[in-house]
Amino acid sequence: MSGGEIVVRPFEPQDVDAVWRLMRDLAVFEGYVDAFAVTPGDLLAHGFGPAPAFGVFVALKGETIAGIAVHYRIPWTFDLRPVVVLKELYVAEGFRGAGVGRALFAHLRAYAAGIGASTLRWTVLPDNEPARRFYAAEGAAPDAAWEHWTLPLPGRI
Template identity: 50%
Template sequence: MSLAPVAPKVSVRPFERCDVTEVLSLMRELAVYERYIDQFRVTESDIIENGLSAFPHFGVFVAEMDGDIIGIAVHYEVPWTYDLKPVLVLKELFVSKHARALGAGRALLNQIEKHALEINASRTVWTILKDNDAAKQFYVKAGGQKDAVWELWGIEHSKK
């Protein structure tokens, strides 16, 4: 009798102080993937000060498998405006290359969806690089869709 291999179990939880080094490592890995590593300035101190303070500016869910952090979902809230409900912004969802296709991305997105319901968010929004077809396919499969009304615009602020 042959037994099928057991798929590793992915668990998701909010990050803690002991996770900061691994979270930063995944943020750097994402910066390389998205081609902005030369502009990346985040430090462990920044993550602690802005993500783990009494009044954090962002949160991070981490995906773990066999005790290792393999993915992150960085998020923040935009306070309510016209509908009296916040918008949840998924700033970064990233799974390390070696752990893709194991369910970590979907588990992180499920946690984001759960969090959005807990805070009574009207919607969750995110951006995708124009050439990241794999991400587009992932989000479409999960029920995401391109916004039919809004375009992303911005102004660059550079300091000399």
């Protein structure tokens, strides 16, 4: 889909169902939909209030939420500055190639700079070449100094 202005803003409670659907679409794309446990209620419970656990920027084309950038903040690290972690950047299939991802990424980058963050971090699936090219075009590069490690733990929040 092309044409029309892209508006990026923080998500609002009325956006929760659309955001959830895009998060689930990403889970399908990345192959973990069977483990995807997030509900719209979880987004409401943890994404709003006096101390939200995460934020979401939504990109609108007209009245439609065309993409999302889910993020959270690490309050400070070695340099006493926050780090912004991009957890999910996803653009709905019908809106890809229309600048939605770039608009979301630019908004997130401006947000990170605005809070004085030292770094914007995220992970990319090794075989997701379109994402790797996208991020490289934005000036990013894989972090050769660190490995991404995981330790699964039992239970659920």
